[in-house]
Structures are given as C-alpha cells and as structure tokens.
Amino acid sequence: MTTTDLPPTTDPAATGPDGLPDVLVTPPWSRRREPVVVPGLTRSAPLASDGTPGADALHAVPDLVALSREMVTETTLRLLPFTGPELADLMMELRVKSRSAWTRDLARQWLSRHPAAAARDLVPPALEEPGPRRELAEHALLALATDGHRDLVLAAADDYGSAAGAAIRAMFDTDPLELLPSTLPKIPRWVGVPTLPTIRLRDGVRTLPVESAQHVVTMLSLSQPALPYAGLEIVKDVCDPGSLAAFGRALLLRWVDANCPSAGRWALDMQGLIGDDETARRLGPLIRSWPGYQDHTRAARGLDVLTAIGTDVALMHIQGVADKAAKHSTRRLARERLETLARDTGLTLEQLADRLVPDLGLDTDGSLGLDYGPRRFIVGFDEHLMPYVTDAAGARRAALPRPGVKDDPVAAPAAHQRFLGLKKDVRTVAADQIRRLERAMADQRRWSSAEFHRYLVGHPLLWHVARRLLWVTSEGPDGGEACFRVAEDRTYADVEDEPIVVTATATVWLAHPLRLGDRLAAWAEVFADYEILQPFAQLGRDVHVLTDNERTAHSLDRQDGRTVHVGRLLGLVRRGWRMGKAGDGGMLCTLERDLPGGLVASIDLDPGMFIGDVTAEQQQTLGNVWLPTHADGKPVPGFGAIDPVAVSELIHDLQEVSQ
Incomplete structure (x- = not known):
C-alpha cells in the first residue's frame, strides 16, 4: 500500500513557525489519538465462491490459505474467486507483508473483486484491541474506501451495530498522519542522528534541524515497504532527493556496521522509498557479500530494495547479482526477480536483459561530454567498454584531469564526479554485457531486426561492442543468409565494404566461426585492416569438432x-x-x-x-x-x-x- 491509498491529510501544507511542515516540527505521535475498541464483534460468514468456472473446490481453500501464508504466489492466484474470514485475514496480510510484488497485487485484486465480503470480514479486526492485526485491517478498509467503496464499508460496519459504524466513520475522518501503531518503535543507539549527514531542503539553502531529522528517522522506522507512513510523502516533497538518499545510505551503512540487527531492518527496507542510483551502487556489492554470512533473507530484502528503486542502474545491479553472486541461492533469488519482471512485461529473460542495459546518460552517439568551463573533454569506450578521455584536440589522455584553479568552480567538479560515477557503473556492467553477448553467440540467439536496431546498434553503450563483432542477417541481398559488420556511422557493410540492408522482417545473430567456412579468412582480414579489436574471441575463436x-x-x-x-x-x-x-x-x-x-x-x-x-x-x-x-x-x-x-x-x- 502506498500513501496514495489513504485519504488526504487534513492540511498537508500546514507549516510550523520556521516554515517546515508540522509533521517535521510537532509530529503526530506527540498527540496520539486513542483508538476506539468495539468488543464482541464476531464473524460467522462461511467460505464461498463467486461462481467463477473452476471455483467450486471449497474443500481445498484451507490448504491453499496455509500455502499462501508461506508466500507461494501461485496458490494466492487460485484463491481469488473465494471469500470468507480466513481469506480476508490472509489478503490484508499479503497486501502489505508479502515480499512478492505480484502477490501484493493479487491481494489488492482480491479486495477489489470482493469489496462487500472484504468489508464485512475486516470490520471486526479493525475495531479490536490495538496491535498489528488491527493496523492491517484498518489500512485495508481505508484502501477500499479510497477505491470508491466507502459507503459499502460503512454499511458493513453498521450491520455490526451503531458503535461499530461510528468507530469506522471516526477512523475514516482521522488524519492519515495520526494512523500510528500501538507501540512506537524505539530508535536504536547505532543510528546517532546528530552525526548523520544533514538533509537539505529543495531550496538548496536550508537544512533540517537535528530534531526534524530525528522525526524523519521515526517515520522511516514506522514504515513498511508496501505501507509507508503517510508523512514520508511530505518529507520527500520538501527535501532534496539526493540529500535524502545520502541520509538513507548513511543509515544503511550504520546498520551494516552494527551487524544488521533485525530490529533495524527498516534501515535497509526504506532504501526502496528514498534511495537513488548511488544507493543501488552501494547495495549491489553488499547483497553479493551477505550470503557469505549465511543471511539468505537479508539478500532477498536487498533485492526487493533494488526492485523498488527501479532505475536502470538498480536493475543493472539485480542482473549483476544474478550473474555474479557467490551463492547459488542468491543468484536464484535475483533471477526470480528478473523472471517476475519478464513475466509482467511478456518478455523472455534474454529480451528483458536487452532492455535492462542502462544508457548511463551517454549521448546518442555513445560518447559523453564533460565541461570544465575553459576545457572540454569527450569520453569514449574501447573494445572492453572501458572509458577513456580525449581532449578538445582529439588527443587521448590516460585519465581525466582533476579540476584546476582556472576551471569553472561549479561545472568542473560536477563533471569530474560525473565521470567517476560513470566509471563505477561501467565497471559493473561492462564484463556482464560482453559475457552476455558471447553466450548469445554460443547459443546462436536471434534478435528481430527491430530489437537489433534498438537495443544493440542504437544503444549508446552496447553499440561500442556491436560494431566490433560480425553479424548474420537471415535475409541477405541474394535471399539467403549474409554476414555484415556495423560501420562507424551505424550503417551495415559486407565483406567487400558494400552497403547491406537488414530488412524489417529479418532476424539477426552473431556469426560463429564454425559456420563461416571459407568466409572466415576474408572477414578476419577486413577486421585486421580496420584495426577492429574484438571484445571476445569471435573470428579467432577455437572451434572443436567431434571425432x-x-x-x-x-x-x-x-x-x-x-x-x-x-x-x-x-x-x-x-x-x-x-x-x-x-x-x-x-x-x-x-x-x-x-x-x-x-x-x-x-x-x-x-x-x-x-x-x-x-x-x-x-x-x-x-x-x-x-x-x-x-x-x-x-x-x-x-x-x-x-x-x-x-x-x-x-x-x-x-x-x-x-x-
């Protein structure tokens, strides 16, 4: 559940005397409401189905519920046609607590599919003694109200008596900022708020005082990945995103230094809400190292965070975990995340991998300009996708120089940091992408013409690899297969350097030397004449024939x-x-x-x-x-x-x- 599931706060723009939102000055937990408890409410509705074909196996529902509590997503899918108190309890838990985004979505689908039955069965737990179960029921009912079923929920509450109806109406009228757990979490000593990085406001000038930063930490500790505290949206609105992400990274590293205590797991989970690309760069290597300390669950949560961040760089690090984690179980977890993404988009894993390659902010020609003011540099890439720098005269330099006293004091440091970030990202992605294309050659994977143009030749980074390899099109000039290379201007040329067209209906794959026969020597000569260095052994690859x-x-x-x-x-x-x-x-x-x-x-x-x-x-x-x-x-x-x-x-x- 996101904060958009909740009704708006009574006054989200309310500010204190220093211009900060009230939630950062006098937080709601300093004036907590007393929850209304209506005892004696009982639920007697039997298990039922909505008549969907195949939904007649009511005897199997208890077993399916038990499996779903063990996070078996497929069983949750099979439970969608059924209703009953057991189902309501299960779905209110899964929509918040499940680590699978698909399972959380299925639980939301169940609520939307059975709003009357859900409201009937969720009112009693929403009015019981304060605790985690009550909190889940409250938020599920609020979600139903937000989806247009407010009157239906109120009618269900009135069926339990006037006291229940009044209590649910009071809950709906409560400011979401005041929807708090029965017990506030205790902030651990390792957090050390006064020594954390300061959080800048969006005006770029002011910073949050320590007391307000303490409130931010409390909000983070109150939140769950699928149910963030409503005040966090206000924090994200008024604070600089990069500064807030840096604050979060500091919390994450202190949690790691404290040996990752379970009571502080929110420091990891909340990176998915406030983290950025730099967070993903720090987290990817941590995930690969954690299973070495026998912490499977921690690695799974880290992958959930990368999925929640969702940027190209974050997805790139999920791919990196799937390829490079030392533990087989961790690689499998990452692969499951990628399989879920592939399933949701209707792609194969290979097609998804094509789409996950980040462009790293490169220009369309595959370069990157770095402006120092009086000096300008251009970043290019070699056959191994390692970046290099040329100056304005085109001379290649061993490294990008540090900003000097004559350079622009703002632009030059920013450009230098941009290059350092690019080097980090390329280090993560380069070897994986080259290895992926080598495997594609070994497996003789085929791309459609559109995929080849868009995700290989048209990609700002991968095109540096594509132009150094030999390709085959299924529809050559003579109607059969034809080999070609990608020229520097992104056109295609045959062995005689004549233009060749890759038609819209053609498929494209990497040439394997075993299938080139007499053409191999001629193509090797072309690549040698143009001094084209290959990212992996293709034309010079050893081939093996069976006896x-x-x-x-x-x-x-x-x-x-x-x-x-x-x-x-x-x-x-x-x-x-x-x-x-x-x-x-x-x-x-x-x-x-x-x-x-x-x-x-x-x-x-x-x-x-x-x-x-x-x-x-x-x-x-x-x-x-x-x-x-x-x-x-x-x-x-x-x-x-x-x-x-x-x-x-x-x-x-x-x-x-x-x-």
Missing part, C-alpha cells in the same frame, strides 16, 4: 582426470552452466549445461562442492561429460545429434577452465 567415435557416444572424455581449481569451475556458471542437484551430505557432484532440443549435458566432479560452502574443496577432478541415454521417453542418439556449434562451445568452455 567419428564421439558422434555416436553419450560421453566425452577430453577433460577426464584433469584437476581444476574450484574458482575456475564457478566461472562456468557465468557461461551458462548451473549446479546439479545436491546428493548425499549436501554435495554438488555435477555441473550442467542446457543444449538444444531440451537436452542437458553434465560433467562429474570429484570430490564435489559442499552446498553450504562451495569453495571448501579447492581442487576438483573432472570426469566425463555425458548425456542421458533417454530424454522425454525417447532415446538420445549421442553427441552427433546436437548442433555442432553447441557441442563446440561445450568443449570450449571446459577447455578454457581446465587449461
């Missing part, structure tokens, strides 16, 4: 018996491999890779990796790479039946880690 015996075999012994450091094996995960199922004692004794046709190749490890600490056994001996003899009940002919590029890349990966 006659290997084509009919279900196992390959090329790496059998080789000893490899566990760190190199973990690197395979970034190449598209995954851990196999844990066996006896929690040992992971195989790595797996998906192959075309729904097949999975596995390689045996000895002694294997312990699921609780995958690096405990530093040296691993590789066994055979093997295929199942049957898949989906059908015999598997052997490695010769698999796409040659997939087999070559499988062997390439294992050869890379075992050298």
Whole structure:
C-alpha cells in the first residue's frame, strides 16, 4: 500500500513557525489519538465462491490459505474467486507483508473483486484491541474506501451495530498522519542522528534541524515497504532527493556496521522509498557479500530494495547479482526477480536483459561530454567498454584531469564526479554485457531486426561492442543468409565494404566461426585492416569438432582426470552452466549445461562442492561429460545429434577452465 491509498491529510501544507511542515516540527505521535475498541464483534460468514468456472473446490481453500501464508504466489492466484474470514485475514496480510510484488497485487485484486465480503470480514479486526492485526485491517478498509467503496464499508460496519459504524466513520475522518501503531518503535543507539549527514531542503539553502531529522528517522522506522507512513510523502516533497538518499545510505551503512540487527531492518527496507542510483551502487556489492554470512533473507530484502528503486542502474545491479553472486541461492533469488519482471512485461529473460542495459546518460552517439568551463573533454569506450578521455584536440589522455584553479568552480567538479560515477557503473556492467553477448553467440540467439536496431546498434553503450563483432542477417541481398559488420556511422557493410540492408522482417545473430567456412579468412582480414579489436574471441575463436567415435557416444572424455581449481569451475556458471542437484551430505557432484532440443549435458566432479560452502574443496577432478541415454521417453542418439556449434562451445568452455 502506498500513501496514495489513504485519504488526504487534513492540511498537508500546514507549516510550523520556521516554515517546515508540522509533521517535521510537532509530529503526530506527540498527540496520539486513542483508538476506539468495539468488543464482541464476531464473524460467522462461511467460505464461498463467486461462481467463477473452476471455483467450486471449497474443500481445498484451507490448504491453499496455509500455502499462501508461506508466500507461494501461485496458490494466492487460485484463491481469488473465494471469500470468507480466513481469506480476508490472509489478503490484508499479503497486501502489505508479502515480499512478492505480484502477490501484493493479487491481494489488492482480491479486495477489489470482493469489496462487500472484504468489508464485512475486516470490520471486526479493525475495531479490536490495538496491535498489528488491527493496523492491517484498518489500512485495508481505508484502501477500499479510497477505491470508491466507502459507503459499502460503512454499511458493513453498521450491520455490526451503531458503535461499530461510528468507530469506522471516526477512523475514516482521522488524519492519515495520526494512523500510528500501538507501540512506537524505539530508535536504536547505532543510528546517532546528530552525526548523520544533514538533509537539505529543495531550496538548496536550508537544512533540517537535528530534531526534524530525528522525526524523519521515526517515520522511516514506522514504515513498511508496501505501507509507508503517510508523512514520508511530505518529507520527500520538501527535501532534496539526493540529500535524502545520502541520509538513507548513511543509515544503511550504520546498520551494516552494527551487524544488521533485525530490529533495524527498516534501515535497509526504506532504501526502496528514498534511495537513488548511488544507493543501488552501494547495495549491489553488499547483497553479493551477505550470503557469505549465511543471511539468505537479508539478500532477498536487498533485492526487493533494488526492485523498488527501479532505475536502470538498480536493475543493472539485480542482473549483476544474478550473474555474479557467490551463492547459488542468491543468484536464484535475483533471477526470480528478473523472471517476475519478464513475466509482467511478456518478455523472455534474454529480451528483458536487452532492455535492462542502462544508457548511463551517454549521448546518442555513445560518447559523453564533460565541461570544465575553459576545457572540454569527450569520453569514449574501447573494445572492453572501458572509458577513456580525449581532449578538445582529439588527443587521448590516460585519465581525466582533476579540476584546476582556472576551471569553472561549479561545472568542473560536477563533471569530474560525473565521470567517476560513470566509471563505477561501467565497471559493473561492462564484463556482464560482453559475457552476455558471447553466450548469445554460443547459443546462436536471434534478435528481430527491430530489437537489433534498438537495443544493440542504437544503444549508446552496447553499440561500442556491436560494431566490433560480425553479424548474420537471415535475409541477405541474394535471399539467403549474409554476414555484415556495423560501420562507424551505424550503417551495415559486407565483406567487400558494400552497403547491406537488414530488412524489417529479418532476424539477426552473431556469426560463429564454425559456420563461416571459407568466409572466415576474408572477414578476419577486413577486421585486421580496420584495426577492429574484438571484445571476445569471435573470428579467432577455437572451434572443436567431434571425432567419428564421439558422434555416436553419450560421453566425452577430453577433460577426464584433469584437476581444476574450484574458482575456475564457478566461472562456468557465468557461461551458462548451473549446479546439479545436491546428493548425499549436501554435495554438488555435477555441473550442467542446457543444449538444444531440451537436452542437458553434465560433467562429474570429484570430490564435489559442499552446498553450504562451495569453495571448501579447492581442487576438483573432472570426469566425463555425458548425456542421458533417454530424454522425454525417447532415446538420445549421442553427441552427433546436437548442433555442432553447441557441442563446440561445450568443449570450449571446459577447455578454457581446465587449461
């Protein structure tokens, strides 16, 4: 629930004598209302369904409710047609407490779908003794009123008697700023408000006094991610966003330094409400490190925060956690967040990844101008997406100079900080994006013409990589496939440097040397003549062809018996491999890779990796790479039946880690 779910405050613009909003001067918890309690209200409505086809299995509802309380989202979806007190209790909890945005939305859908039944079953808990359950019911009823069901809620309250009706009317008339929990949270000593960064107001001149900053901390501690305290919207309106985000980051780091006490988890959760790109940059590495201290829940909350921040940089760090976190469980959590985003947008994970690449504020030509006043610099990128700087004369410099006494005192420091932020972001995204495109070549992933133009050639950052690779279009000039490169002006050229058109109906993919045949040498010469350095081995890539015996075999012994450091094996995960199922004692004794046709190749490890600490056994001996003899009940002919590029890349990966 957001503060927009609540009725407006009685006077949100009210200010104290110093011009600050009242909520920052004399906060409502200093004049708390006494909640009205109406005892003896009972709910007797039975479970029912709304008649939706397939919604006749009332006997299954209690089990589904139990599963939904364990945050199984699919069961919440199946509960939407049903009503009853148990459902009302469940939905008022899930709409606020569930970590899944989809589940929270399903709970809101349930309220909108059954407003009369919800109102009937939520009035009694909204009038019981103060506590968390009452607070959830109050906010659910307020949400119903805001959605246009105020009269329906009041009618439901009147059915319980005049006292209940009067109490609900009084609740509706209460200023949302005064909707407070029965017990105010105690601010921990580690917060140290007087030593936190000052919060500037939007006028850029005034700052909040320490007493008001203390009130901000109280508001943050009162809030939940899906149910922020109403006063926070006022704080965000009057305070400079960057300054407020810096204040929040300081709280987050102090919470981490205090060993992340559970009572202070709001310091993490609230970053989703007040955090910015710099917050995401700090939080991403923390999330990757937390599971090393066996804190799975903390990592999940951190991913929720990045999702709530929702900027390109924040989403980039979710992708980074999915790719680079040391713990398999954390990578899975991040991947689940990405899968949810993909599902909500109707995309595949690969298509979503294309759209999550931040442009980092670059100009459309892929550069960035930095203005020092009398001096100006241009930022470009090499084949590894590492930024470099050229001056006004076009001379390449080793680094961006620091602002000098002759430079503009405002513009120059801002430009220098902009470059430092860009370097941080590029460090996070560069290797991941290059690795992603290398995997796309290995998997022979295809883009539509529109996707290729928009998300690769037209992207300010990725175009620096796209122009250094060789591509294939499905609709060449002669009607068949044709290879091309992206020229410096973003046009397309063939091996003779003649223009080539990528038609609107064509698909595009990265050329693999195994399929180039006699064309490989000619294209290698073109790239050499233009001094085009590639971000990964494409034209110069080693290719691997099966022997006659290997084509009919279900196992390959090329790496059998080789000893490899566990760190190199973990690197395979970034190449598209995954851990196999844990066996006896929690040992992971195989790595797996998906192959075309729904097949999975596995390689045996000895002694294997312990699921609780995958690096405990530093040296691993590789066994055979093997295929199942049957898949989906059908015999598997052997490695010769698999796409040659997939087999070559499988062997390439294992050869890379075992050298």
